[in-house]
Amino acid sequence: MKLRIEHALIVTMNDRDQVIEDGAVVVNGNRLEYVGPADGCPRQDGDRVIDGSRFIAIPGLIDAHNHSPANIFRGLMPARPLEIWRAYWRAALRACGDELFYVSALLGAMEMLKTGCTTNVDHFFGNQNSRYTGAGQAIRAMRDLGLRHVVALTVTDRAYESTIPIDAPKDDTSAEVSRMTSAETKDTQGWLDEIEAFIDELHDPDGLTTCCPGPSAVQRCTDDLLQGVAAISEQRGLPLHIHLAETKSQSLMGPRLYGTTLLKHLDDLGVVRPNLSTAHSLWIEPEDVEIIVERGATPVHNPASNLRLGSGLAPIPHFLAAGGRVALGADGACSNDSQNMFDAMRLAALIHNTRDHDFNHWITARQALSMTTRWGARAFGLDCGVLEPGRLADIVLLKRNTAAFTPLNDVVTQLVFCENGSSVDTVLVNGEIVVDGGRLTKVDEAAVLAEVNRLYDPLRPAIQNEMQDAAVMEPSLAEMYFQVFG
Ligand SMILES: [Zn+2]
Incomplete structure (x- = not known):
């Protein structure tokens, strides 16, 4: 049976930036069969019909960088710069296992779907005691909810202390530094084998799952590992996802380790290709x-x-x-904390304006929406992010009779600057309705929340203990941080 959405205002995000005032969409299976004016729409008896006259239709939003295990740690991490914050976040993970990774992914995915996000790029690292560090649990959760996902398995094979600009860790921190290393690293071939097995077992492009390598960061991987994972991605036609120069401390590791920038080193290895996406890309040079x-x-x-x-x-x-x-990401929920891509779009379109007084360089609403739709899809080789015939049927219908869109002056500007996700009514992923009338169709949200608490509460002491252990590193990391900024 086909699904027909009639008389909607359609923001296609196609190459012509076409907005169709009185439009229709026909969904056949998991693909779009027709997107165009309502009066030219093919109609068949037996089609399921949604009256779209109340709705604005947009392509499903794409969260291009995330870490699903972070959803259970909202409000837990101290307000600190990344290097210190990360020591606590990675320590907290040591207390967690499969059951929590499953519900944590459910938590974030529920918020995403309800706020119009239909694809999540989960740069996953959980706990090495779990198979694939728990990534299979996140995949199971997102399949259960009907959220499309790219899961990039995070790998690192360099000792923690060699990845940050610290000369020698203080004696009293060395035990904790060693624990960081042993919790996260593995030998190069071990990771390459694990990634191959992970992809063989769970990659399902016709379903909702894309599996790929996600090297943690340039400075956290040996050249052998970086080239090994790039070869796997190339041979299998998969994306490759990595953190790049998120902080000033990280960027200093380029000259230290390679005598050049992190990005130039990655390029020297032949890894910078169209399938590569680089999270953050912040402390980089104009040439990068x-x-x-x-x-x-x-x-x-x-x-x-x-x-x-x-x-x-x-x-x-x-x-x-x-x-x-x-592309645009929410990032993990213990460094954001919202998993709402409307928040991310609005911030992306706002925060750069004060740095550059030349308003010609300001990010436009159309660019912000492109980041969250067609450009995000392209980065990961996904056939969504645009409403046009032949594409995957990932569609969001937003109510028009809300404050965000009343009166309607410019739909794209109002989507980016006025909407917060609360107008989302219906969400289709892969042709299936997964949010209907603002409610998730495939899980009982209240039951999930109760289950999260049931699993999380007994682990609170263990999580606190791990974070207390990590606290011993804070003075050294703080000293490093202030040195870096001179
Ligand atoms: Zn990240």
């Missing part, structure tokens, strides 16, 4: 921007996280001025 754009790779902007951790402002206007295409 040019290389990323020339190679057709995609930076992923995470405005809320960069503000929350004091990391800085990514050179997003420079990427756009150079002709680059940028």
